[in-house]
Amino acid sequence: MKKYRILTPGPTPVPEEVKAALFREPLYHRGLVFKNIMKELQENFKKLLKTERVPVFLTSSGTGAMEASIVNFFKPEEDVLIVVGGKFGERFFKIAKRFGLNPICYEIEWGDYPKVEKIEKYLKENKNIKGVFIQICETSTGTFYPYKEIGEVCKKYDALLIADGITAVGVYNIEFDKSNIDILITGSQKALMTPPGVSAIIWNEKAHKRLGVNKRYKYYFDLEEEYKNQKEKFQTAYTPSVNLYAALNEALKVINKIGIEKIEKNTSIMSKATLKAFEEINLKPLSKNPAIGVSAICLPDSIDGNKLIKFIRENFNMYIAGGQGHLKGKIFRLCHFGYIDIFDTLNQISAVEFALSSLGYNFNLGTATKKAMEIISQYKGA
């Protein structure tokens, strides 16, 4: 028997409470039961982000919320600055371009992170920049971007900071009201431990003033419409993925019960153990500023990353992620967020060790796993 293990940076495994919420008759989306779930969902999300702002939930994957952040707060021909340091920065750029904005690309090497001074330079030289788009964690490279510092600069130049927190919300203790982020988005299938299909977006008072600057090019993702409905009536404008909303609510309860501070700490232990484990066998992280939720590890030229992923999938029925774009075949990525614990971490590391060994990499089998165990054992209650 080969146990199915999904250990990618999304979708991630889901806890029992979430599964239970999924396997029920669909709730009627205009009925009282669903309204009460919406109410709770809002409160639980607000609690996670320590904010009084009301979030909007969308029936879409994370990309839908990315699109919503563009079409609702910006209009064609406006200048926006987009940090492109990986697959998801690229996506923001493509969406902005598609909707007729004038996106300025701050391109960085994949694995690097944006420099605050550079962003300040862009904003100083172009006072028309209305918004700066970043990832908090660029999942394709496993890199953390300094969103708080970037937010301070955005504030100074009166530009909105739009942060893609799709692999950061539920990983880091993001206190939205204190964060300098104006618009924050996330998705269900990452650290929020729910299957794909719900995204969320939350914005502050300052961003709210720009809601509706663009009256065209949106319908399904019209946030004015959604905000009004969800805030006042605890209903979505259209039929939502009802069971997923209920499941997300359950996941948030689990997260809030543990506490985001503890989750962040445990995630960072798994990240540290993973990075140190692979360093022990001479495999370095791709990132110059590793995010704690995803580790992207470089492979030597002699090892084909696609074969490594395939070996693990075929032999162990375990799913880990490979590289995206030009990094395909060159790196592998391991997930530490969501319903993933230290034993999943050790499983991931040992599976990679088996694959490396089978593909001819020269090292002593077990070295990396042993190192990870040593690191983890230094922390009690991880």
Ligand SMILES: Cc1ncc(COP(=O)(O)O)c(C=O)c1O
């Ligand atoms: C940082 C980041 N942004 C955006 C996305 C796109 O989200 P989705 O695949 O849910 O549309 C992902 C998905 O991996 C992501 O990790």
